[in-house]
Amino acid sequence: MDGARKVSVGSIDCWLLSDGTNLYPREALFSNVPPEELEPAVRGYVDESGMVPSTYHCLLVRSGDRLALIDSGLGDLAGPDAPVGKLQASLREAGVGPADVDVVVVSHGHPDHIGGLTVERDGARAPTYGRARHYLWKSEWEFWTSPDLGDLPEMMQGAARMTFPVLAEAGLIETVAEETDVLPGVRLLPAPGHTPGHAVVAITSGGEGLLYIADAVVHELDFEHPEWLSAFDAIPDLTVQTRRRLLDRAAREGSPIVAFHVGYGRVTQAKGAYRFEP
Numbered sequence: 160m161d162g163a164r165k166v167s168v169g170s171i172d173c174w175l176l177s178d179g180t181n182l183y184p185r186e187a188l189f190s191n192v193p194p195e196e197l198e199p200a201v202r203g204y205v206d207e208s209g210m211v212p213s214t215y216h217c218l219l220v221r222s223g224d225r226l227a228l229i230d231s232g233l234g235d236l237a238g239p240d241a242p243v244g245k246l247q248a249s250l251r252e253a254g255v256g257p258a259d260v261d262v263v264v265v266s267h268g269h270p271d272h273i274g275g276l277t278v279e280r281d282g283a284r285a286p287t288y289g290r291a292r293h294y295l296w297k298s299e300w301e302f303w304t305s306p307d308l309g310d311l312p313e314m315m316q317g318a319a320r321m322t323f324p325v326l327a328e329a330g331l332i333e334t335v336a337e338e339t340d341v342l343p344g345v346r347l348l349p350a351p352g353h354t355p356g357h358a359v360v361a362i363t364s365g366g367e368g369l370l371y372i373a374d375a376v377v378h379e380l381d382f383e384h385p386e387w388l389s390a391f392d393a394i395p396d397l398t399v400q401t402r403r404r405l406l407d408r409a410a411r412e413g414s415p416i417v418a419f420h421v422g423y424g425r426v427t428q429a430k431g432a433y434r435f436e437p
């Protein structure tokens with residue numbers, strides 16, 4: 160896809176910003192699916208090495224004269240030559256620099272969503288969006304800043320440890336525990352399951368809507384198979400319950416969604432499951 164694709168929601172302008180494409184083992188994206196069921200379904204989605212490509216999509220939103228960025232991609236955690244971590248180039252394509260961003264929304268604390276929130280500067284980490292208030296759900300903040308992250312993979316623990324203290328130190332963190340408008344028409348909603356305080360964003364203006372569902376689904380196959388889980392879904396039952404609630408809403412309202420790992424499209428209901436139309 161293009162680095163920056165503009166869509167309008169009433170009087171609010173949005174840009175779907177590519178952070179690039181990453182590759183996942185199928186067992187990571189579909190961890191509770193028996194191989195005999197998974198293999199035929201995933202066949203059309205794997206690359207020649209047997210990995211599943213996942214495109215990363217952040218969202219930039221202009222409400223009035225203020226800008227909100229939703230999720231930050233992998234940032235420099237990806238390494239300089241990786242095909243991912245490209246958000247800054249996509250932001251430039253939209254004509255925006257880091258200092259223009261007023262609000263950052265952090266859907267959850269996984270590396271692909273927070274890696275770009277800080278950058279290496281003079282040998283230390285510094286906020287990328289140094290002027291922006293950074294919103295996230297309170298329980299998500301408490302989870303990732305707790306002293307013991309248990310047996311979570313080191314990559315996940317490390318990303319949180321190198322990011323959240325820097326933002327707190329700079330006084331940029333805003334935690335919320337109820338539905339909150341971060342800008343007019345841009346509302347943060349709870350969507351727990353994928354992580355304890357996973358949150359999504361509803362954008363509404365002039366009778367139109369757009370629902371950014373973050374990682375409530377992590378692959379296009381999750382629409383057709385809403386019970387399928389990834390290895391990254393922290394609370395299985397709640398993941399499925401939240402996914403159904405959000406996809407039911409999107410289908411009912413008929414307005415488009417953006418899923419971080421899938422992109423922009425519309426959702427319809429189909430025999431107890433869903434269909435995604437890019």
Ligand SMILES: [Zn+2]
Nearest residue numbers: 269271374419
């Ligand atoms: Zn993700």
